[in-house]
Amino acid sequence: MASFERAPDTGIHVIIVGTGFAGLTAAIECYRKGHSVLVLESFKERLPLGDVISFGPNSGRIFRRWPGMDEELDLITWNTEDLLIKSWKGETLLKQSWGANEKEYGKNYNGHRGNIHEAIFEYAVKIGIDIRLGHKVMDYFETDREAGVVANGERFVADVVLAGDGVRSLGRTIVLGHEDKPKSSGYALYRAWFDATPLKEDPDLSWMFKKGEGLCAWIGPEVHFIAATTKNGRDLSWVCTHLDDADVEESWMAHAPLSNARKYLAGWDPVIHRILDVTPDPLIDWKLVYRDPLPTWISPKKRTALIGDAAHPFLPTSIQGASQAMEDGATLAVCLSRSGKGKIQEALQVFEALRYERVRAAQKTGETTRDTWHKADWAEVKKNPESMKLKREEWLLNFDAEVYAEKNYDATAALLDDPAAGRELNLPKITEISASA
Ligand SMILES: Cc1cc2nc3c(=O)[nH]c(=O)nc-3n(C[C@H](O)[C@H](O)[C@H](O)COP(=O)(O)OP(=O)(O)OC[C@H]3O[C@@H](n4cnc5c(N)ncnc54)[C@H](O)[C@@H]3O)c2cc1C
Incomplete structure (x- = not known):
């Protein structure tokens, strides 16, 4: 594996709950930015679970910042650029090809979740991240100065906790006091x-x-x-x-x-x-x-944040669940670097502000695609088969979470105390930005 470069030690200690794509990305990105990382996972052993999963060009950029990862993924993934769309009777409606138009967005990766998960998990272990399996987190706690969790009867304490514990998140229930109402x-x-x-x-x-x-x-x-x-x-x-x-x-x-x-x-x-x-x-x-969108992803004392599906589950028709989970990790790692150890609460608030509207917009694409397909007026489709195309939105796919967080951190942090700013804060219209924004 090519050598993995880390930023100088920031002195920030991060506990991450869960080794899904949210947890592993947060771990690798935080480690890359010089934070100390401890990951706790309830599974006793890593299992190759799941089947097909897709990572868009927006998360592909994150993989390619990890030396050697692209080469490893090339062995186990494919980069589909063509989709044949047929009616249920078997009649061809159209062939959609996006490769040529999306060259600048970068590569996407599709493959077996178990294989891709194994590659990333092993990568995290190889670069030296402390991952402890068989540690089911049973409780969360925080003060103004620290946050922590309890697993296997032991208390683990850090500057910040990231709960990437998936759709049935205990973190969501304990930290935010939200009863899970699927x-x-x-x-x-x-x-x-x-x-x-x-x-x-x-x-x-x-x-x-x-x-x-x-x-x-x-x-x-x-x-x-x-x-x-x-x-x-x-x-x-x-x-x-x-x-x-x-x-x-x-x-x-x-x-x-x-x-x-x-x-x-x-x-x-x-x-x-x-x-x-x-x-x-x-x-x-x-x-x-x-699940209804959570009003917030961060804890009352702003030392614990939910990431990935724990914060925002996705419908599969968005093809973005794993990618958005990864964007969370990349964004948080930047926010913690920019805040430094003394302003962790600011980092979590900026993280939420930078991510919230983008994630909502991405979630909605899943409903739009499903409804376009499932509720089509077939007389109209015959006249205009192009209407069945999968939407390939530039604002969603041609996006660099790390660059975006770096560019927008200061302006967002400056607005946190402005009661008039609300959720919109500094964000350029989220459906118009792309990697170059
Ligand atoms: C077993 C499994 C199979 C999947 N298969 C597919 C698939 O085939 N296709 C697809 O598109 N998506 C699949 N997904 C979902 C997909 O991986 C996620 O939607 C997306 O990647 C977001 O990931 P996440 O890290 O937020 O959550 P997840 O991938 O769900 O990861 C959450 C992690 O947290 C751990 N965890 C939960 N509670 C605790 C606790 N209390 N203490 C410690 N650890 C805890 C879980 O064991 C898990 O490893 C699967 C998820 C899982 C868990």
Whole structure:
């Protein structure tokens, strides 16, 4: 691994809860900026959980600041730039290609969550970050001068705590006093990931294996099905979003029989059914859950911040959950460097101000895409198939969280005491900024 450069020691001690992409990015970025880092994770061992996950060019920039990471990710990810969009009957609507238009945004990375997570986790360990598995955080505490957590009966104390403990965050409940009230979004996902060998010779699917990476979406009323070939054409993964009125129990490990997916896809393109014929039974059954936006992500004494899904869960149709979790970590590391050890509370307030509106806007893209696809007027789609394009917003994708935080820290901090400033603070209209802003 190329040598990892750290800024001089800032004397700031950071405790991070959780080793998801929010926690690991915060850890690596804080360490890079010269802060001391301790990471606590409840899992006793690292497990390759999940299936396909996507990182946009906005988080791709963060990976590429970590020497050697891009090369490692190249071995296990793909950088899809084409999407074939079909109707549920199998009729081709359009082929969307974004590579040429988005060269300046930088690279995106898609792959198996377990593989990418392993690469980043191992990277964090190799550069010397103290990660303690088997440490389930059971309590949080803070004073005006410090913050800490309790895990395995031991108290850990630092200048600041970052709770990256995912959608069912205990940090959110204890620190903010918010009872977790997930609500059904009315939708759920089936997911599968498997060896694609039996499909390679299928005349309607062989195109997906030619370059090793094919991506195809079938769209119908209240359901969509997306298939992707991965690992150089060795595997295929698919997700099917459908209406769901079941309860709101959310888990990455819940299962449903394959026959359930067949019910939602009855009458759909026979190609999909050939994919289902070779899909392992059962499927992962993931309920898509809403939570109202939190009024704040930081604790009363401003020494603990929520990051990633703990602060702001995303719908998968935004394709931004992991990227926004990473942007949180990159932003916080800058804010702590700029505040220094004496003004941690200022750092957390600026972090929230810089991130809040951007995250809300990014979350909304998930709803917009889902509704465009699921509630389409098919007579209109026939006249204008382009209306089904996936939105590729420059303000979202061509964005550099580190540069943005560096540029806007001082002006935002100066406005913190101005009661008239409210949430808007200094932010240039968030849907207009890009990496060059
Ligand atoms: C098992 C799993 C599988 C996933 N699979 C996919 C997938 O296939 N595709 C996809 O798009 N997204 C997947 N996700 C979600 C995706 O990783 C996140 O939405 C996104 O990356 C934001 O990450 P995060 O770090 O905020 O949260 P998460 O990735 O959920 O990470 C939270 C971490 O905090 C730990 N934790 C929770 N409570 C405590 C506690 N009290 N003490 C210590 N540690 C704690 C958890 O064990 C976990 O490691 C998965 C998440 C998980 C946990």
